[in-house]
Amino acid sequence: MPELPEVETVVQGLLPAISGRLIENVIINRPNLRWPFPLDMKERLEGNVVLNVRRRSKYVLVDLSRGETMILHLGMSGRVLIHKLGYEKSEKNMYFNKPSVEKHDHVIFDFEDKTRVVYNDPRRFGAIDLCRSVELNKHKMMSNLGIEPLSNQFNADFLVDNFKYRKTSVKSALLNQKYVCGLGNIYVCEALWHSGISPLKLAGSVKRKQLELLTLAIRKVLKEAIESGGSSLNDFKNTAGELGYFQHNFKVYDREGNNCKTKGCDSKIEKIVQSGRSTFFCNKCQR
DNA sequence: CGTACGACCTGCCCGC
C-alpha cells in the first residue's frame, strides 16, 4: 500500500487531527512490529503534546513536546485511522461512539480531546520507534535515505550523477531508497511508462534526455496520486477510512495483458520479475 | 563498495 503519496495522505490527515493535542493514553497490544517497540514507549509518549506531523520518504514523523520524535513506518500493509470518541447524534438519539478494536490494531493513541489514532498492520512489516528529535538524521532508518523526489534538488543532473556506472537496472535503482526515496513498486512502474524508459535498461546507460523525462514523470505521477488522496492497490484508505482513487489512473501497474494506453499503440502490457518484484511495462513504448 | 537474494508476516485468490 504505502508509497510516498499514501504516506503523505496519512500525514495530511493526521496533522489537523492531532497537532497541538495532548497524548493521554497509549494502548500497546503486542511487543513489536517488525522490531520490538522502543523501551518504555508508552511512558515516553503519554503526556506529550504533538508539535508537528511530517513526512520523510515513506516515514511519518511525529514531533513531540518532550523532545522526542516518533518514527512510524507502514510497511506493506500498515494503516492509520482516526476516530472521534464521544457522544454523537443519530436521527433518533445520542450514542457513545467507541469503535471496537479490530484485528491487527496493534497500537492505539488516545488524545485528551477524545481523538483516537489507530495503527493497524496485518503483516507487521511496519515499525514504530522513538528518537531524540535533534538526532533524527542519525537514526538508522533515516541516515541512508536519499533526496525527496518532490524537492528542488531532484532533477536530471542529480540522476545523471547518481546513476552513472550503476550496473543495476533503472527499475532497481529507483526502488533503492538511497538515491531518491519514497518511490515503491507501483510508482516506479508508472513513472517509467510515462517517460518511455524500459525498466530493463541499466541505470548507468539511460541517456540524460530520458532521465530528464523521468524526473518529470516521477513528479507528475506522485503529485497526481497525492491529489487523488493516495492510491494503491485494492484498498488504500486515508485516515478517515475512505478509499483513494488513484488506482483508476494506473497505466501499467497490475494491467498485465491489457492494452497499452499510449495512443496508437497496439501492444499489451507485460509482466516480468526483476529482483524478486513484479514489473509491468509496454515493450513497445518503453525502450 | 555494489549487487542479488532470502527473510520477515498475514490474507487473499486461484486452481485442483
Added chain:
DNA sequence: TGCGGGCAGGTCGTAC
C-alpha cells in the same frame, strides 16, 4: 468445500 501454492504496497541482513 477445503487445501496448498503463489503473490502482495517494503526494507534489512547476509553472502558474494
